Amino acid sequence: MKNFIKQALIGGTLVILPIVIIIFFFRWVFLLVTQLIQPLTQYTIVQFGFPELVSNILVIALILFGCFAIGTLVSTSLGKWLHHHFDKYLIKLAPGYRMVKEIVTQVFGGSEGSPFSKGEVVRAKLFGEHCETSVTALVTSKHANGMVTIFVPTGPNPTSGNIYHIPNHLVVYYPEVKVETMMKSIIACGAGSDKLFTINE
Numbered sequence: 001m002k003n004f005i006k007q008a009l010i011g012g013t014l015v016i017l018p019i020v021i022i023i024f025f026f027r028w029v030f031l032l033v034t035q036l037i038q039p040l041t042q043y044t045i046v047q048f049g050f051p052e053l054v055s056n057i058l059v060i061a062l063i064l065f066g067c068f069a070i071g072t073l074v075s076t077s078l079g080k081w082l083h084h085h086f087d088k089y090l091i092k093l094a095p096g097y098r099m100v101k102e103i104v105t106q107v108f109g110g111s112e113g114s115p116f117s118k119g120e121v122v123r124a125k126l127f128g129e130h131c132e133t134s135v136t137a138l139v140t141s142k143h144a145n146g147m148v149t150i151f152v153p154t155g156p157n158p159t160s161g162n163i164y165h166i167p168n169h170l171v172v173y174y175p176e177v178k179v180e181t182m183m184k185s186i187i188a189c190g191a192g193s194d195k196l197f198t199i200n201e
Helices: 003-037 038-048 051-073 077-093 099-105 179-189
Strands: 120-124 136-144 147-153 162-169 171-173
Touching: 003 038, 038 051, 051 077, 077 099, 120 147, 136 171, 136 179
Parallel strands: none
Antiparallel strands: 120 136, 120 171, 136 147, 147 162
16 A cells, blocks of 8 residues: 555656646746846837736737748848848857857757758767767768768757767768757757667667
């Protein structure tokens, strides 16, 4: 009976706890967003007399519409040109912008134009071809002498990592694996690696 009660309690906790965490997470996000948009919310309350909840929803809807409009704009030639120049100046003004942008880009799968997008997904045997240990990496450069330069990203931040120069025969290529898929695995600290490639080949 003691073990039954214990298992039932643990089982119920495992069911309820993730739901509670998700609820608190979305509540935290909502409160954070509403705090950030508080000046706009207060403006709509004063000008139109809307209740606070309605004003919050209205402002969030307007922000989402703005994101949609900007996304539509950057899909055009003029929008791409403006975005390119905006990025160039923003990187100079805010050095951390590039890192944040790369993380967001990899999470949402829009890796086109990313420095990582030109790399090839590989498993590299850093400790020699007879060692079973390997690392997930990107080949970023190939040399005329048969060496390759690889970038080994760290999780959960794939924009940081280590650079190695190793012989090409220590690298196993996976051309069918997309860079954004590999980066999502890195962000998840290796989760999903079994779907990227077979470890024991």
